[in-house]
Amino acid sequence: MGDDALGTGTSMRTVDYEAVQRTAEFRELKRRHRSFVLPVTAAALVWYLVYVVLAGWAHDFMATPVLGSINVGILLGILQVVTTFAITMIYVGYANRRLDPLAEDIRSDLEGVDPDLEPSGAR
Amino acid sequence: MGGTNVGSPLLNIAIFGVFVLITLVIVFRASRNNRTAADYYAAGRSFTGPQNGSAIAGDYLSAASFLGICGAIALNGYDGFLYSIGFLVAWLVALLLVAELLRNTGRFTMADVLSFRLRQRPVRIAAAITTLVVCFFYLLAQMAGAGGLVALLLGIDERAGQAVVIAVVGALMILYVLVGGMKGTTWVQIIKAVLLILGAGVMTVWVLALFGFNFSGLLDNAVEVSGNPAILAPGLQYGNNPVDFLSLGLALVLGTAALPHVLMRFYTVPTAKEARRSVVWAIWLIGIFYVFTLVLGYGAAAIVGPETIRNAPGGPNSAAPLLAFELGGPVLLGIISAVAFATILAVVAGLTITAAASFSHDIYASVVKRGEPKPGQEVKVARWTVVVIGILAILGGIVANGQNVAFLVALAFAVAASANLPTIIYSLFWRGFNTTGAMWSMIGGLASAVILIVFSPAVSGGATSMIQGVDFHWFPLANPGIVSIPLAFLLGVVGTLVGRRRLEDPVKAAEMEVRSLTGVGAEPATRH
Numbered sequence: 001m002g003d004d005a006l007g008t009g010t011s012m013r014t015v016d017y018e019a020v021q022r023t024a025e026f027r028e029l030k031r032r033h034r035s036f037v038l039p040v041t042a043a044a045l046v047w048y049l050v051y052v053v054l055a056g057w058a059h060d061f062m063a064t065p066v067l068g069s070i071n072v073g074i075l076l077g078i079l080q081v082v083t084t085f086a087i088t089m090i091y092v093g094y095a096n097r098r099l100d101p102l103a104e105d106i107r108s109d110l111e112g113v114d115p116d117l118e119p120s121g122a123r
Numbered sequence: 124m125g126g127t128n129v130g131s132p133l134l135n136i137a138i139f140g141v142f143v144l145i146t147l148v149i150v151f152r153a154s155r156n157n158r159t160a161a162d163y164y165a166a167g168r169s170f171t172g173p174q175n176g177s178a179i180a181g182d183y184l185s186a187a188s189f190l191g192i193c194g195a196i197a198l199n200g201y202d203g204f205l206y207s208i209g210f211l212v213a214w215l216v217a218l219l220l221v222a223e224l225l226r227n228t229g230r231f232t233m234a235d236v237l238s239f240r241l242r243q244r245p246v247r248i249a250a251a252i253t254t255l256v257v258c259f260f261y262l263l264a265q266m267a268g269a270g271g272l273v274a275l276l277l278g279i280d281e282r283a284g285q286a287v288v289i290a291v292v293g294a295l296m297i298l299y300v301l302v303g304g305m306k307g308t309t310w311v312q313i314i315k316a317v318l319l320i321l322g323a324g325v326m327t328v329w330v331l332a333l334f335g336f337n338f339s340g341l342l343d344n345a346v347e348v349s350g351n352p353a354i355l356a357p358g359l360q361y362g363n364n365p366v367d368f369l370s371l372g373l374a375l376v377l378g379t380a381a382l383p384h385v386l387m388r389f390y391t392v393p394t395a396k397e398a399r400r401s402v403v404w405a406i407w408l409i410g411i412f413y414v415f416t417l418v419l420g421y422g423a424a425a426i427v428g429p430e431t432i433r434n435a436p437g438g439p440n441s442a443a444p445l446l447a448f449e450l451g452g453p454v455l456l457g458i459i460s461a462v463a464f465a466t467i468l469a470v471v472a473g474l475t476i477t478a479a480a481s482f483s484h485d486i487y488a489s490v491v492k493r494g495e496p497k498p499g500q501e502v503k504v505a506r507w508t509v510v511v512i513g514i515l516a517i518l519g520g521i522v523a524n525g526q527n528v529a530f531l532v533a534l535a536f537a538v539a540a541s542a543n544l545p546t547i548i549y550s551l552f553w554r555g556f557n558t559t560g561a562m563w564s565m566i567g568g569l570a571s572a573v574i575l576i577v578f579s580p581a582v583s584g585g586a587t588s589m590i591q592g593v594d595f596h597w598f599p600l601a602n603p604g605i606v607s608i609p610l611a612f613l614l615g616v617v618g619t620l621v622g623r624r625r626l627e628d629p630v631k632a633a634e635m636e637v638r639s640l641t642g643v644g645a646e647p648a649t650r651h
Binding site: 015018026029033034036052055056060067068077078080081087088089107111 | 201202204205208209212214215216218219220337338339342343357358366369372376399403406407410414417552629633634637638640641642643
């Protein structure tokens with residue numbers, strides 16, 4: 001590793017990235033990745049915006065007591081925390097099962113083609 | 124004002140001194156291997172996910188989120204809690220869309236990723252500018268807050284004395300970053316995060332125990348002491364202007380994943396998988412911490428009382444320290460005070476190394492030296508930049524001391540969400556995105572966010588404006604996000620359509636996509 005700032009990362013023109021991009025395996029990885037992260041992010045953001053809008057415009061609803069003095073607003077806030085934790089763990093499970101093995105396959109294929117690659121960096 | 128101080132300033136200083144001593148030893152030990160740029164900026168990419176996740180929490184949970192949110196809940200009730208939810212949910216964007224792809228494609232800075240497949244020089248310069256602007260606003264807010272904290276915790280009322288303490292904090296920070304680089308900064312953040320979360324956790328259990336672990340009973344007491352049942356529902360702080368809050372909420376939830384000092388932390392781990400683990404750890408730590416602050420905020424309202432908090436030096440920021448004093452006397456107050464100082468130190472250090480890396484790596488090495496600086500020169504420039512930024516931060520902190528600059532943190536999030544996030548998302552997920560789109564989005568997002576805030580009631584024409592006595596505001600909201608974020612996303616699309624004739628390198632685009640998803644050719648950890 002030097003101080004060279006050229007480019008971003010070890011440049012490896014030896015790999016034909018356009019060919020990799022066209023393989024069925026890579027297209028499947030991309031599909032699995034996007035079909036999870038894009039809708040889930042959108043859903044999480046919508047759910048957050050619903051919460052903010054309720055907090056901004058539905059004060060009385062949020063003030064409705066549920067458990068003793070604990071009201072809808074506090075429960076919804078805690079629920080935001082819970083859903084954030086849940087989405088996090090669901091994504092980790094999905095990535096471990098559906099994304100990582102495929103990415104590792106493609107990576108080891110490419111590294112097999114080019115022995116100059118640094119496998120240790122991509123454990 | 125000194126008469127209303129509680130606890131012992133000497134004890135507070137002593138406990139903080141112990142923290143500084145311990146962290147200094149660690150920083151010096153960690154600094155032995157700071158030779159290359161990868162060592163200095165990215166700690167040799169050798170931290171584990173859990174370590175980096177703790178450091179992210181340490182970097183992210185600033186004094187504003189600890190003292191600020193506790194105080195806001197104690198005085199304004201529920202609306203203080205709203206802040207923390209935005210700060211937390213925002214991490215999903217970082218987890219799902221940004222962290223791993225960024226780790227796989229970049230080396231040191233946000234600009235690495237943005238300029239990967241676009242034209243290097245213009246995109247790098249624009250990304251470096253937005254990085255420096257965000258870091259500067261954030262830094263100024265932290266340093267200005269330090270003055271108020273000094274008044275509260277050390278009982279120093281004169282501005283000259285406060286200035287000395289701000290200078291000492293700044294000088295310490297420069298020392299940490301200069302000597303320790305990213306490795307030292309990371310350790311300071313890890314230690315601070317552990318102390319902060321443990322301290323808040325102990326106080327939370329303590330408060331709940333006082334009320335027989337009955338949260339509803341705690342709320343009843345808070346209502347009784349403050350004499351205002353409205354603190355349990357939203358509306359006290361933002362009730363008159365919910366659009367403004369929506370605007371703030373957008374900036375919080377979309378800004379986090381585009382904060383340069385947060386992004387830079389993803390380069391300190393060896394792989395994308397560790398970057399993912401970092402965010403998972405950060406989300407758990409930050410989420411649990413914000414639940415603690417909910418209890419602590421209402422606890423401060425119930426046990427200390429809003430009247431006492433309002434009249435204490437430091438105002439709302441004194442809620443958590445005063446609660447610590449009520450619970451555990453001067454010793455717990457001393458510990459919490461030291462944690463608060465450590466918080467400022469750790470956050471400021473993270474911002475400084477990010478700004479220095481951006482200047483040295485993006486502007487000096489990549490643009491001025493066209494990617495071929497002399498060996499060792501880049502790190503040398505980074506170290507000088509640290510000194511310059513540190514001095515600017517100290518001066519800025521002294522000048523801004525006592526001014527109402529609380530809006531600066533929100534502004535930093537708004538600028539990040541407007542100027543950085545659209546380009547990050549587009550360049551990672553949209554193959555047709557091009558240089559013109561990136562330039563329009565970054566410059567348009569930055570300019571609109573800053574211009575709208577200058578002409579907002581946060582700067583002039585409001586009861587709590589920064590500049591009193593004049594009124595040149597025409598934008599009705601204190602938060603520009605609701606306009607500037609959609610505008611920047613739109614400009615990215617329009618610019619891309621306008622600049623379509625000039626073809627970008629398709630090979631680079633393919634390389635970026637393959638690398639971002641598979642980690643092929645990602646920068647490995649350095650071995651010493």
